Amino acid sequence: MVTIMSPSHTPRTPPAPPASPSRTGRPRSVEAHAAILDATRAALVELGWSKLTMGDVASRAGVAKTTLYRRWANRSELVVDAVAVLFDELRLPDRGSLTADVEGVVLQFAALLDRPETRTALMAVVAESTRDEALRERIRSSIVDRQKRLVLVGRERAQARGELPYEDDPAQAARNADMIFDVIAGAVVHRALVSAEPVDAQWARSFSLLLVGGLTTTPGTPPSPRASTGPA
Amino acid sequence: MVTIMSPSHTPRTPPAPPASPSRTGRPRSVEAHAAILDATRAALVELGWSKLTMGDVASRAGVAKTTLYRRWANRSELVVDAVAVLFDELRLPDRGSLTADVEGVVLQFAALLDRPETRTALMAVVAESTRDEALRERIRSSIVDRQKRLVLVGRERAQARGELPYEDDPAQAARNADMIFDVIAGAVVHRALVSAEPVDAQWARSFSLLLVGGLTTTPGTPPSPRASTGPA
Amino acid sequence: MVTIMSPSHTPRTPPAPPASPSRTGRPRSVEAHAAILDATRAALVELGWSKLTMGDVASRAGVAKTTLYRRWANRSELVVDAVAVLFDELRLPDRGSLTADVEGVVLQFAALLDRPETRTALMAVVAESTRDEALRERIRSSIVDRQKRLVLVGRERAQARGELPYEDDPAQAARNADMIFDVIAGAVVHRALVSAEPVDAQWARSFSLLLVGGLTTTPGTPPSPRASTGPA
Amino acid sequence: MVTIMSPSHTPRTPPAPPASPSRTGRPRSVEAHAAILDATRAALVELGWSKLTMGDVASRAGVAKTTLYRRWANRSELVVDAVAVLFDELRLPDRGSLTADVEGVVLQFAALLDRPETRTALMAVVAESTRDEALRERIRSSIVDRQKRLVLVGRERAQARGELPYEDDPAQAARNADMIFDVIAGAVVHRALVSAEPVDAQWARSFSLLLVGGLTTTPGTPPSPRASTGPA
DNA sequence: GTTTAACCGAGACGGTACGTCTGGTCTTCGT
DNA sequence: ACGAAGACCAGACGTACCGTCTCGGTTAAAC
Numbered sequence: 001m002v003t004i005m006s007p008s009h010t011p012r013t014p015p016a017p018p019a020s021p022s023r024t025g026r027p028r029s030v031e032a033h034a035a036i037l038d039a040t041r042a043a044l045v046e047l048g049w050s051k052l053t054m055g056d057v058a059s060r061a062g063v064a065k066t067t068l069y070r071r072w073a074n075r076s077e078l079v080v081d082a083v084a085v086l087f088d089e090l091r092l093p094d095r096g097s098l099t100a101d102v103e104g105v106v107l108q109f110a111a112l113l114d115r116p117e118t119r120t121a122l123m124a125v126v127a128e129s130t131r132d133e134a135l136r137e138r139i140r141s142s143i144v145d146r147q148k149r150l151v152l153v154g155r156e157r158a159q160a161r162g163e164l165p166y167e168d169d170p171a172q173a174a175r176n177a178d179m180i181f182d183v184i185a186g187a188v189v190h191r192a193l194v195s196a197e198p199v200d201a202q203w204a205r206s207f208s209l210l211l212v213g214g215l216t217t218t219p220g221t222p223p224s225p226r227a228s229t230g231p232a
Numbered sequence: 233m234v235t236i237m238s239p240s241h242t243p244r245t246p247p248a249p250p251a252s253p254s255r256t257g258r259p260r261s262v263e264a265h266a267a268i269l270d271a272t273r274a275a276l277v278e279l280g281w282s283k284l285t286m287g288d289v290a291s292r293a294g295v296a297k298t299t300l301y302r303r304w305a306n307r308s309e310l311v312v313d314a315v316a317v318l319f320d321e322l323r324l325p326d327r328g329s330l331t332a333d334v335e336g337v338v339l340q341f342a343a344l345l346d347r348p349e350t351r352t353a354l355m356a357v358v359a360e361s362t363r364d365e366a367l368r369e370r371i372r373s374s375i376v377d378r379q380k381r382l383v384l385v386g387r388e389r390a391q392a393r394g395e396l397p398y399e400d401d402p403a404q405a406a407r408n409a410d411m412i413f414d415v416i417a418g419a420v421v422h423r424a425l426v427s428a429e430p431v432d433a434q435w436a437r438s439f440s441l442l443l444v445g446g447l448t449t450t451p452g453t454p455p456s457p458r459a460s461t462g463p464a
Numbered sequence: 465m466v467t468i469m470s471p472s473h474t475p476r477t478p479p480a481p482p483a484s485p486s487r488t489g490r491p492r493s494v495e496a497h498a499a500i501l502d503a504t505r506a507a508l509v510e511l512g513w514s515k516l517t518m519g520d521v522a523s524r525a526g527v528a529k530t531t532l533y534r535r536w537a538n539r540s541e542l543v544v545d546a547v548a549v550l551f552d553e554l555r556l557p558d559r560g561s562l563t564a565d566v567e568g569v570v571l572q573f574a575a576l577l578d579r580p581e582t583r584t585a586l587m588a589v590v591a592e593s594t595r596d597e598a599l600r601e602r603i604r605s606s607i608v609d610r611q612k613r614l615v616l617v618g619r620e621r622a623q624a625r626g627e628l629p630y631e632d633d634p635a636q637a638a639r640n641a642d643m644i645f646d647v648i649a650g651a652v653v654h655r656a657l658v659s660a661e662p663v664d665a666q667w668a669r670s671f672s673l674l675l676v677g678g679l680t681t682t683p684g685t686p687p688s689p690r691a692s693t694g695p696a
Numbered sequence: 697m698v699t700i701m702s703p704s705h706t707p708r709t710p711p712a713p714p715a716s717p718s719r720t721g722r723p724r725s726v727e728a729h730a731a732i733l734d735a736t737r738a739a740l741v742e743l744g745w746s747k748l749t750m751g752d753v754a755s756r757a758g759v760a761k762t763t764l765y766r767r768w769a770n771r772s773e774l775v776v777d778a779v780a781v782l783f784d785e786l787r788l789p790d791r792g793s794l795t796a797d798v799e800g801v802v803l804q805f806a807a808l809l810d811r812p813e814t815r816t817a818l819m820a821v822v823a824e825s826t827r828d829e830a831l832r833e834r835i836r837s838s839i840v841d842r843q844k845r846l847v848l849v850g851r852e853r854a855q856a857r858g859e860l861p862y863e864d865d866p867a868q869a870a871r872n873a874d875m876i877f878d879v880i881a882g883a884v885v886h887r888a889l890v891s892a893e894p895v896d897a898q899w900a901r902s903f904s905l906l907l908v909g910g911l912t913t914t915p916g917t918p919p920s921p922r923a924s925t926g927p928a
Numbered sequence: 929g930t931t932t933a934a935c936c937g938a939g940a941c942g943g944t945a946c947g948t949c950t951g952g953t954c955t956t957c958g959t
Numbered sequence: 960a961c962g963a964a965g966a967c968c969a970g971a972c973g974t975a976c977c978g979t980c981t982c983g984g985t986t987a988a989a990c
Contacts, residue, residue, distance in 0.1 A: 024932070024933055024934075024987090024988060024989065025932075025934030025935065025986090025987080025988075026933075026934050026935040026936080026985075026986045026987055026988085027934085027935080027986085027987070027988085028934090028935070028936095029935080029936080032936090048362065049359055049360075049363075050359075050360060050363070053975080053976060053977085054976080054977075054978085055975090055976065055977085056976095062937095063936085063937085064936065064937050064938065064939090065938095065939095065977095065978080065979095066936080066937080066938090066978095066979085066980090067935085067936070067937085069978065069979080070935085070936095074978090116362075119362045120359060120362045120363060122359075123355050123356075123358045123359035123362065124355075124356070124359035126355045126359075126425055126426055127281055127282075127352060127354075127355035127356035127358075127359055128282060129425075129428075130280070130281075130348075130351045130352045130355065130425060131280040131281075131282070131352060136428050139426070140427070140428060144426060144427055175435075175438070176438075178423075178427065178429065179419075179423075179435065179438060179439060179442070181427070182419050182422040182423040182426075182427055183415060183418075183419045183422075183439070183442070185418075185422050185426070186415075186417075186418030186419040186420070186421055186422030186423070186426075187411075187414050187415045187418040187419065188418070189418055189421075189422065189426075190414040190415075190417050190418030190421065190422075191411075191414040191418065193358055193361075193362060194358055194371070194376060194414075194417070194418075194421075195372070195376055195410065195413070195414055196361075196368050196372060197410065203411065206408075206411060207411060207415070209446075209449075210411070210415070210443075210446040210447065211442075211446060212446075213445060213446040213447075213448075213449030214441075214442040214443055214444075214445040214446030214447075214449070215442065215445075215446075216445075216449070217445030217446070217448065217449055255956095255957070255958090255964090256956075256957060256958080256963070256964045256965070257955080257956070257957085257963080257964040257965030257966065258954065258955040258956055258964080258965055258966040258967070259956070259965090259966075260965095260966065260967095261966075261967075264966095264967085285944085285945060285946085286945080286946080286947080287944095287945070287946085288945095294968095295967085295968080296967065296968045296969060296970090297946095297947080297948095297968095297969090297970095298947095298948085298949090298966090298967080298968080298969090299966080299967070299968080301947065301948080302966075302967095306947095487938095487982095487983075488937070488938045488939070488982075488983070488984090489937085489938040489939030489940065489981085489982065489983090490939055490940040490941070490980065490981040490982055491939090491940075491981080491982070492939095492940065492941095493940075493941075496940095496941085512826065512827040513823055513824075513826075513827075514823075514824060514827070517970090517971055517972085518971080518972080518973085519970095519971070522942095526942090527941085527942075528941070528942040528943060528944095529942095529943090529972095529973085530940090530941080530942080530943085530973095530974085531940080531941070531942075533973065533974085534940075534941095538973095580826075583826045584823060584826045584827060586823075587819050587820075587822045587823035587826065588819075588820070588823035590819045590823075590889055590890055591745055591746075591816060591818075591819035591820035591822075591823055592745075592746060593889075593892075594744065594812075594815045594816045594819065594889060595744035595745075595746070595816060600892050603890070604891070604892060608890060608891055639899075639902070640902075642887075642891065642893065643883075643887075643899065643902060643903060643906070645891070646883050646886040646887040646890075646891055647882075647883045647886075647903070647906070649882075649886050649890070650879075650881075650882030650883040650884070650885055650887070650890075651875075651879045651882040651883065652882070653882055653885075653886065654878040654879075654881050654882030654885065654886075655875075655878040655882065657822055657825075657826060658822055658835070658840060658878075658881070658882075658885075659836070659840055659874065659877070659878055660825075660832050660836060661874065667875065670871070670872075670875060671875060671879070673910075673913075674875070674879070674907075674910040674911065675906075675910060676910075677909060677910035677911075677912075677913030678905075678906040678907055678908075678909040678910030678911075678913070679906065679909075679910075680909075680913070681909030681910070681912065681913055728962085749949085749950060750950080750951070750952085751949090751950070751951085752950095758963090759962080759963080760962060760963045760964065760965090761951090761953095761963095761964095761965095762952095762953085762954090762961095762962075762963080762964095763962065763963085765951095765952065765953080766961090766962095770951090770952095771951090
């Protein structure tokens, strides 16, 4: 009649497949892992974040609820893992100019945000993360930081083309890259999900011009000593 | 024995006080309305979005759950109404230059996003809205559109100062204003909530310079001949 | 948006402990079963039928509401199970004569109906059963049919003593037993609960004499051919 | 926000139509009274006791809930009033012999208990009354006592025919009448609602023979010397 | 070729919240 | 004063999921 609830968490082995290869016992099923992530994305498409339940994901994946909880501590972490991979599809093909490159990545990102699984999941996990430090870190490492590569690649190309100057201070360079990333990603997300207006070719072009205009405007006198506070 | 439950069964009069002044019956309590919104904000601060429950809000407000459901169809709509008013606090004091004005509003917005009730609620309702057209519209009308005033005021001041040219095409002017709004709001939100980095004075200054730089780049001259799509 | 709720959706395994011993899954708690029935009787005593709630029973039993609903479809079925066992306490000690035996069982039954849990529950579930075939059947099998044994035992003793003749037609014998049961139980219940008068020793004696008088009166001429419609 | 609930009962004018002809104000609608009782019976037929609600009765009767509560304190009292009148339909036509008279009234009573409004209501209010002294009294005065007239009439006829002796002690006569009433009503109710078997002509005949047999057994001769307690 | 340990499915467990319904009450307006 | 309408507080309803636990059974590495 009286159940004693153990507060001790079931040791949750890191989410990825058999992280620490414990030498004995039955190994975790790798098929189950993939099936769960697929089921999660499918459930997101059909139900959206708020109607998605662990039990539903489990039954879609042909797996017991226990198996999910053995690998992810909660719904949010599962969803982050399930959608993170989608962001890796983003590419930065060389379109010949910085403006065109920005335009291209904006449209790609917009297309990604048009997919229902991304659309509903991204904002939801961000919302959850405002109260959950571990989740925030997981989002940052799994999603945000991985995509900053696009900014770095784009800047290098633009510098090589002579469209942008080189920045000597590495810290400043990093700050600039972060800001560019926030501006691009933020503007697209806000346009698509908050303002709920289409991110079409025209908008992408206007935005690229605005951004590249800002990047290439020399604040004060060109390559000035005050450049350290301005964008690269 | 199959029970069919129509959700529209209970006529949900618009949330605000007696929208359609029904001639008969006891009128809706006005005190209750304010008490509920206050309680909602308090609950958001303490519990965050995901732990906030209708029952808890009701008991904080000293009101029956039924009273909540009579006025709001669900948690999201209630929260939108509860936080919308916070955004109306944003002001655009004249700081003498466009750059300084942008800087000021960015910092104000960042401060707003630092408040736990805004922080947790905004992303959550946006996430919900990806699957709920009515909610999306409510967010737009209650929050987004109301704050575009800031952009319009800022542009007018800048034009009066001669920092920005006048745009003849009204449609183009509106598009530009929308984009500026998305860029500012999006960048701040992304920085604060997704990248989870502080929006401090330095960042605000760098961002303002970038944005104003972009806005003042003459698009009639290279890099692009399609000047008509460029920002004003 | 219309939600269709099928009540049969949750498979309700028969109330008794794991009726069909499903090979898999966690077995149902046996302690819980007893605790729930005890709690139900306690709640009946304190609150009566109309104030008894499932939630209250659950918390008294230290059990979740869901556990109740997993095992009983509704309040009535739970109460039938909870009180059925009380009726099994009825005994028919041999007091030497048919009249005395009837008198004894009448007083026992009256004492049972004086207990608040029986008093309030019996009529309530009977009332419910007028609209619920499954409940009616449950009452019949759990309560009514089990107590007919008393009539059968009493008749056999009386026949052995020579107080009552033997009935050759088994169908007729069964009909007679049923009627005697209805007369005894009905009269006592009606006296106690409807007329709300005490079933005391005097009443029990008068009633026994009336009933035994009727049973031993030969309708028409003794062992007549019309006897088949008369009581045994 | 804070509503002060007055514990004082709204003075409930006796249930019948305009009991005390209050001289002032708008008089109570007499049509409303009948409409409410009709609506109550209709609701009983359709929904049964447990699903019947005050709000539903009110809307069926085209009357406000307030109007119901002004006249009846609760659902049970309303239902008692609504069904009491049905019992007044019972008659005792002279069929020439005591046995035939009993048979007739048994079949009439059985027909009454076959009507869904009586069937479901009678047991329900009796169940409620086990915890409610006022209700018990109302049932007794509105239903039980009024029908005892049938027993008195039947006994007088039987005495006139010489089928039954006269009883000198009035108290004893009253006790006997009560018991006969409980036996008849109890047996029929138990057969019909608890045992859930039909009260058909055969059963009615067997029962009448049993009862009349018991009544006409001379208790002065054996089996008992305590003739004074025996039935008349 | 056994152990052995961790895995697996199924499903019951104690809980929390849901969104609806009803009970009674109170308030307003109109008759 | 009564009546219709409808909002009010309170609280039970029966359901859906939560995250945990208990089963009986499987699976592979370690012995």
